[in-house]
Amino acid sequence: MTLRRLSWLGLIPSLCLHAPLEAQAQAQPPAGSTPTVSQDARSISGLNAAQLFDLADQARVAGRLEDAETIYRALARDPDLKVRSEARFRLGMMLDEQGRQTDAALAFRSILDEEPGATRVRLELARVLAAMGDESRARQQLRQAQANGLPPDVQQVVDRFAAALRSNRRFGGNFELAMAPDSNINRATDAKELDTVIAPLTLDEDAREQSGIGLRLSGQVYARVGLGQGLTLVPRLSGDGTFYRASQFNDLSGSALLGLEWQRGRSRLMPSAGVTWRTYGGKAYARTETADLRWTQRIGRRAQSDVGFSYGQSHYNRNALQDGALYNLSAGIERALSARSGVGIQLSGTRQTARDPGYATASGGATLLGWRDMGRTTLFANATVRRLEADARLALFPERRKEWFLRGSVGATFRQIEVAGFSPVVRLAYERNISTVGIYDYRRTTMDLGITRAF
Structure with a gap:
């Protein structure tokens, strides 16, 4: 049709x-x-x-x-x-x-x-x-x-x-640009010393909490090739990077995926496979070969569910003891409350294996989100809580890693200002990782001042 x-x-x-x-x-x-x-x-x-x-x-x-x-x-x-x-x-x-x-x-x-x-x-x-x-x-x-x-x-x-409804566009993409003041650009502890099984460990400046103002770029490009009734081939490239004056903290990640989309009635299945990579400080950090399956389903007339499962094999360039498999399962639902507002919830679980069981972890958490249009301003907020536990303690530290991760953010898009189809967006977020292993314990406050699509 x-x-x-x-x-x-x-x-x-x-x-x-x-x-x-x-x-x-x-x-x-x-x-x-x-x-x-x-x-x-x-x-x-x-x-x-x-x-x-x-x-x-x-x-x-x-x-x-x-x-x-x-x-x-x-x-x-x-x-x-x-x-x-x-x-x-x-x-x-x-x-x-x-x-x-x-x-x-x-x-x-x-x-x-x-x-x-x-x-x-x-x-x-x-x-x-x-x-x-x-x-x-x-x-x-x-x-x-x-x-x-x-x-x-x-x-x-x-x-x-x-x-x-489905997109028939052969080629497309999107991007977002933001200035990103950050109180903890390396997600590090502010402690000067950490307790170890040998003796107190003194951290140098680069290993401790660092603040800075970065430039954040993210985006993706894709193509769509029709293969038959309701079946589409979708190759996709995406990237996300934050760049600082102190280049040793530059964080860049990207992915190249080849996927399929199959739609029938209210359901869509989207399998994909490819590779993701990450560099930190200009040096290769990790590479993961991944396969993913995502299923979306319309529920009634104003809600949609989203279920996904992925498997990956990760290789860490700086520490081979972290190499292992990565499994992730997520399920969420989004519902429109009115013509102006909506809410959503997402549950997820992750299992990461490693050569050293001290780096192997299991985690699970939940995210709540909501948004509301107020005239030409859209307000949005989300909150995340996540629990993580390691299989064993790392040899250097006296306790097995156990963590609570908490994050909350609020923001707004201001369509009163529009240039070439883009409007300013502001996000403010706070996160706290409470860990039994001091090197993973940190606080972080971030602000994004950027541009996004005005519609």
Whole structure:
């Protein structure tokens, strides 16, 4: 089923944004009016909103798209909410027809900031996001659209839309850039000495807690190759790095994965395999050959579950005693509470083997998350608790490693500021690792000041 136009899905009139205004826009100028319009349609006077909509629509049909865009953008600043929402909606639809999907997504997002219950707009945004390759956010928009309940006939249309939704973009990617002040860039203890089975161990400065301001870059690129009905081949490259003036603390990781996506009804299976690597201080730190299987399932109309299992074989360049297998199992669910908000929970367990049982660990934990749109600002928060235990004690330390890891973060995206489709995002996080082995015991406070997609 094609998703190029929601109207092709048979959307009923109740999904129109502002039907009365659309009817007004088709009206002719009243008798006796004397509007004046310059040749390039940039100077207009003597026209009401409905007449301006009619003029813009005529320009669009005639192929004068720049003139139509000028009028729509002027109407998008109208003090009347219905007028500016209608203008943004028509502008978004026209921009999408031109292939300007980022601009179209921004137009639809600006409507939802003021009218979160505008179902038709949210569905169009979902369609555009899927066309851009951002299927995860597209499906989140669908869950939000259904959070407040829909009439049965409309719900049937949206169900068909959700079942047909998938990204057909051949190539894509995303990235995020941030300045990252950090109170503990090396996740190290602040202790000067550690107790060992031999004698107190004095730590040098580089082995202790270090603060700094880094530049954080993360992103990925991918391709999609259709193999058949509901089956897609997806090669993917991704990377994440934080860079400091003191280059010995630079932390860079990346992965190259080859995966498949198979979708049937409400379910998607996504197996993948490849290699991940990490460098620290400009030197190779670890490499892992990995295989992964992920399963997502729509639950009802406003929730989605996500279950994943991965296996890897890790090789540590600096300490071969850490080499071993890595197993991870995770399960989570995300639910839209309303058109403005949502929550989620994720449970996970990890088992890491090693040549030295002191480095072999088992851990498990839970993460709670939530978000809420407040006008043109999106607030989000999450909290994590995790327990870890080692198989045996390390030879140098008197106790077996046992830890509680606690982390909380809050942040916001500010769409009031938008440049080239990106808006500022701020995150503040605090983490505490409480360990029986002093070298692993630390506190850390971080702040990210960056940019992310505005929609």
